[in-house]
Amino acid sequence: MTNAGIMYHNGQGADQDLFALLSDITHCTFITVPIARNDAFDMVERGEIDLFTSAHREPHRESFAWFIPYFEINFLLLVNADRLPNVADMEEFKLAGDATIARTTGGGYSSYFNYQLSELESLGRVQFYDDYAETVTALLNGQVDATLSVPQIYRLFFSKGEAPIPIRILDVSPAPPTTVSLMLGKQRFSASHAANWLRIIEELHLNGQLESLLARYVSTNEAAAMVGVSSR
Structure with a gap:
């Protein structure tokens, strides 16, 4: 596991x-x-x-x-609210200059998000981590500007009060x-x-x-x- x-x-x-x-x-x-x-x-x-x-x-x-x-x-988009106060979906994120997003090496995110991440990777804007929990840690530590996560993972961090930066949580996927x-x-x-x-x-x-x-x-x-x- x-x-x-x-x-x-x-x-x-x-x-x-x-x-x-x-x-x-x-x-x-x-x-x-x-x-x-x-x-x-x-x-x-x-x-x-x-x-x-x-x-x-x-x-x-x-x-x-x-x-x-x-x-x-359902994967949700978590963004650093200070750095990306106006981003409301993945298209706006892709237009947000050199903003970076964390993803798990070998982990799937649904066909919709996998496609979006492949585009961002081609632009050098994806940082890879060993598991889903590490992507949330990377966001909270300011190593990246965003990540994709689910409540079952990120609530573990927030319940312990580990949110040193303001986070916006967005449901942006049109997929099931x-x-x-x-x-x-x-x-x-x-x-x-x-x-x-x-x-x-x-x-x-x-x-x-x-x-x-x-x-x-x-x-x-x-x-x-x-x-x-x-x-x-």
Whole structure:
């Protein structure tokens, strides 16, 4: 696992609780290995780790992994309000001179934001960090002018009062929520294994256990949105 706000942080979080529940259901023993997100996908491909949490499905990864959707997120644009007081969307950010944005190496942000970030990268305005939490730290430390994040990550910092600069939080994406998956390495898991995992996660959705688990860390409305209750 990698540090990802309320999903996993220093040995605790919703992902950790999920695997305790999955252990009870499957009678499997899960050994948690803290890693950098940038290393995770290569490690799954090489068979060094069997499973990775909070992963985004990308076509080039399907050759070595199965993806089991388990929640949805909406990425928001966080900007330094002092440096960028008038930016209201990504197009205005791209016009904001040499303003820089942080992104996670190997991390997905939805097709809309991935496209925007690729344009900014071609202009030399993207700074890369090992995980999503580090991108928020970079913004708060003034290393960049903006980042993309989700409440499940940035609220961990703000709840501790670590906001030395004023932050504007903007919902600027026209795209639907991004699906987040468990990533199962094909060196360990067969197609039938993946189908069984999908059945288990779907059952946790249907019986409300996944929503209840997430509600330990976010509001009930946020938990419902994360499991797509409002859209079912």
